Amino acid sequence: MAQGSSPYTKGAPRHVAIVMDGNGRWAERRGKLRLSGHNAGMNAMTEIVRHASDSGVEYLTVYAFSTENWKRSEDEVSGIFGLLVKFVELKLRELVDNDVVVSVIGDYSSIPKDAKAALERTIADTSACTGMRFIIALGYGSRADILNAARKLALDVVDSGGDAAARLARLTESDFAAKLSTSGVPDPDLVIRTSGEKRLSNFLLWESAYSEFVFTDVLWPDFTPAEFDRCVAEYNGRERRYGGRG
Numbered sequence: 367m368a369q370g371s372s373p374y375t376k377g378a379p380r381h382v383a384i385v386m387d388g389n390g391r392w393a394e395r396r397g398k399l400r401l402s403g404h405n406a407g408m409n410a411m412t413e414i415v416r417h418a419s420d421s422g423v424e425y426l427t428v429y430a431f432s433t434e435n436w437k438r439s440e441d442e443v444s445g446i447f448g449l450l451v452k453f454v455e456l457k458l459r460e461l462v463d464n465d466v467v468v469s470v471i472g473d474y475s476s477i478p479k480d481a482k483a484a485l486e487r488t489i490a491d492t493s494a495c496t497g498m499r500f501i502i503a504l505g506y507g508s509r510a511d512i513l514n515a516a517r518k519l520a521l522d523v524v525d526s527g528g529d530a531a532a533r534l535a536r537l538t539e540s541d542f543a544a545k546l547s548t549s550g551v552p553d554p555d556l557v558i559r560t561s562g563e564k565r566l567s568n569f570l571l572w573e574s575a576y577s578e579f580v581f582t583d584v585l586w587p588d589f590t591p592a593e594f595d596r597c598v599a600e601y602n603g604r605e606r607r608y609g610g611r612g
């Protein structure tokens with residue numbers, strides 16, 4: 367990139383969240399199976415993890431598999447998890463070398479055993495890293511997460527006894543956020559969605575209240591570090607106002 371045109375002149379966005387969409391269409395356009403699109407998508411994800419980490423992003427969250435994606439064919443679902451195992455096993459060394467901490471949000475209890483084991487190994491082996499936090503949303507759905515948070519809060523209130531109505535009245539947005547799976551992670555500054563679709567599809571509904579959205583027509587397997595930088599540049603051209611006026 368030419369000097370002076372860095373998209374990071376305002377610094378890197380602290381938290382970037384990505385809806386990695388378009389793997390299927392990428393494959394279809396090449397007359398290939400959908401799974402080869404998911405494979406190419408894993409390669410794109412590897413590049414973006416490295417690039418985001420090198421660029422000073424502190425948190426990178428990727429939407430890898432939604433609660434609704436369980437509706438897809440058994441072949442596609444098991445293929446996606448097979449690729450995930452391959453990704454974490456092949457890339458573990460590189461993640462550790464880049465000091466990346468891996469974590470997962472979502473309910474991945476029902477994913478295939480080997481995928482679960484590989485993920486848990488990766489989480490454990492990167493837990494001592496101190497660099498970028500790479501958060502994989504897997505079996506994730508924001509509505510389920512919000513409902514879960516409400517349940518946990520309600521249980522706390524019941525367990526604490528006393529005047530439940532008074533306790534409920536005192537609850538703050540921070541109390542609620544602390545029960546979400548994203549607890550402790552700052553809200554995303556920038557949400558990117560690839561493939562030309564302009565919706566959230568149940569991703570980070572609570573957390574993206576004041577995020578900036580950048581939509582690109584690029585299909586996820588074609589998403590490059592240069593395209594990432596273009597999205598950051600678009601983000602840096604925005605004025606974030608949070609409802610207030612100077």
Ligand code: IPE
Nearest residue numbers: 386387388389390391430431
């Ligand atoms: C995104 O690509 C990956 C997952 C949802 C797992 P898609 O598989 O949704 O690709 P399109 O939208 O069909 O092109």
Ligand code: IPE
Nearest residue numbers: 385386387429430431432567
């Ligand atoms: C969102 O993409 C989920 C992921 C990228 C993992 P989808 O392809 O599942 O979303 P819709 O169906 O187009 O809304």
Ligand code: MG
Nearest residue numbers: 387388389390
């Ligand atoms: Mg899609």
